[in-house]
Amino acid sequence: MKIVVSGGGTGGHIYPALALIRMIKMKHPDTSFLYIGTEMGLESKLVVREGISFKSINITGFRRAVSFENVKTIMRFLKGVNECKKMLKEFQPDVVIGTGGYVCGPVVYAAAKMGIPSIVHEQNSVPGLTNKFLSKYVDKIAVCFEEAKAYFPAQKTVLTGNPRASEVIEASGNGVLEKYGFQSGRKTVLIFGGSRGARPINDAVTDALKDLANRQYQVLYVTGDVHYERVADMLKTAGKPDNVAVEPFIHNMPDVLAACDLVVARAGATTLAELTALGIPSILIPSPYVTNNHQEKNARSLTDRGAAVLLPEKDLTGQLLIKELDAVLMNELRLSKMKEESKHLGIHDAADRLYTVMAELTEKGGRSS
């Protein structure tokens, strides 16, 4: 099979695409891929790193407020559709899948208009603008939360889960912690703010550093690439406790996650799919800056079931963070209950389910009834 994949901007849209590609390459080695993204998005780094054939188009996202920029975006969209049609004509894919982010707009729209079977994969509980637009044209919409079904036409929507879940369950945490100078057997918490880091989380952690020094647990703290220098400078003067390791970005996140007892994070959908696949308890600080406050809705699907604790950003301070960390990590019973609830929510065979949707579509030659 020949597959075009598109998804971009942030890790939350790219890692599910990469996980799907890796799984298909392993189980169906005769499949070939073309990934279409933008040069500006994280995908130009992450996809090329994987040795996947990558082409780019120039496209920007819509602004919700009325703006002249939106006129330019429409022009770029139309130009992008033409460029994509050429790429698709040349590559001749059997199916095209978009995993979110505005780059998918022209790619998946062009495919649908050319009669090539097309799918969008929506990771969030509330869909983004691009996927809502594309849902009118595609053959199938794959979702990760039951709640998301309500936003799409029922006859073409299917619950598959997030392929990243299938990938992380294969991971092994063996020997990972030692690389950060940590002791195995000691409780470990991972703190990160989504794929790009989050300044309010960084501020709270740096504020808490001094008090973290006398805790029984160890902390792997990921700042996000763009915030690293500022944090590292601060640490030069303030000092860093021995039980805390600081990194700009983690490239082997599945292995790291598998070694951790608790995660503090934003509530991006792909992060949540990873946590529930591995059954990891979490303290979630949803970003209030996202469309329709969708991260809080993502988070609620875990906190309502006792798999996670919600910590609103407006309340976040170093002191409160430590208080919540202590409350979970120092209570074995609570930790194991959260673990159990988290595991219940994971969809482990997401990548297979998504592949089945693709295979069925190509067998049918496209249009679903």
Ligand SMILES: CC(=O)N[C@H]1[C@@H](OP(=O)(O)OP(=O)(O)OC[C@H]2O[C@@H](n3ccc(=O)[nH]c3=O)[C@H](O)[C@@H]2O)O[C@H](CO)[C@@H](O)[C@@H]1O
């Ligand atoms: C600000 C914004 O619009 N965020 C959106 C974006 O978030 P974002 O890109 O942060 O997405 P997620 O939290 O869903 O996923 C982050 C991904 O990056 C990985 N990771 C993170 C840090 C690191 O050092 N290494 C690493 O590999 C995580 O393991 C995960 O696979 O896409 C998500 C999925 O559509 C949405 O739910 C989020 O609301």
